[in-house]
Amino acid sequence: MSGAGAEGRRAGAGASRPGVAGPRAGAGASRPGVAGPRAAAEAPRPDADNAERDELYARLRAYEGRAAATAGRGKDLVNEPMIRHWCEAMGDTSPAYRGPDAVAPPTMLQAWTMGGLSGHADGTGRSAAYDEMFALLDGAGYTSVVATDCEQEYPRPLRPGDRITFDTVIESVSPRKTTKLGTGYFVTTRTDVRADGELAGTHRFRILKYRPAQRTADAEPARRPRPVINRDNAGFWAGVAEHRLLIQRCTDCATLRLPWLPGCNACGGAEWDTVEAGGEGTVFSHVVMHHPSFPAFAPDGDGGPYAVALVELAEGVRIVSNVIGVPYDKVRVGMPVQLDFLVTDPDLELPVFRASEGG
Secondary structure (H helix, E strand, C coil): CCCCCCCCCCCCCCCCCCEEEEECCCCCCCCCCCCCCHHHHCEEEEEEHHHHHHHHHHHHHHCCCCEEEEEEEEECCCCCHHHHHHHHHHHHCCCHHHHCCCCCHHHHHHHHHHHCCCCCCCCCEEEEHHHHHHHHHHHHCEEEEEEEEEEEEECCCCCCCEEEEEEEEEEEECCCCCCCCCCEEEEEEEEEEEEEEEEEEEECCCEEEECCCCCCCCCCCCCCCCCCCCCCCCHHHHHHHCCCEEEEEEEECCCCECCCCCCCCCCCCCCEEECCCCEEEEEEEEEECCCCHHHHHCCCCCCCCEEEEEEEEEEEEEEEEECCCCCHHHHHCCCCCEEEEEECCCCEEEEEEEECCCC
């Protein structure tokens, strides 16, 4: 979720209709305010003074429209076991993803194109042009990288048995921009995913290749990225401001949902009300973030390791947040935690979960 718990509108959990998914961090990317930094959360500024003299940008633009990967083939057909595993991991119980007429959750789109730990077979992978472009950036000192956001479109649903092919193009390179992380270039690639030759989805993925900003002794303390607040999750953040953790409840079938979504992922109902979480929960799963160093997320302010947990609330829904009150290496699955609210800076307060070493 953006900031601390609720994510904005996602085309994931229960969406089965074509459309455009809002920005997300991919499977390995961190969520702003909780799991790690995202350059997109800090408004980039064009490097206006040097824009006309940016010879590197002129060279990078020559790669726009060139292939980043060609003739890619999914390692597996769209299949029911992977759909089931995804739904179990996401807690998605939509009937659209089960039974003889099942479709795949739309936001599984990228999963069908991934090569896994062993990678893709020969003939599928990054192109020479893509590697050349990155070598240019690395050679100019823009050696760091962070994923910022992605966008997806779904012209038609994927069904078990579909054979996946894909091609990726370097869609755009931005002018040089300065962000809180440093100065660099946003690179956007577009992957067209086809099922048995028919366009089934488009996945745009954006990264920032940058030269890290140098912090000085008198620099302002690092701040967490701001949560993205929109019409679909504004009520959640209004509750946080009142020290209340609000869970959506479908008024048609009474299913609870968190993060907030515009519709029910169980019955598709659009009407909802809220219930307030009691605050008790347990650590369902967790990770320890070691890299990259990001001082705003670490209790010691030095960017050291910190714990990010998937907390299961007593009400049965789950939320991603930070665990405080114990060292990162003391967090464990099954640990009881209690809702708290953490003021990270004068302008941001987030729901977190406090544990005790004796808990």
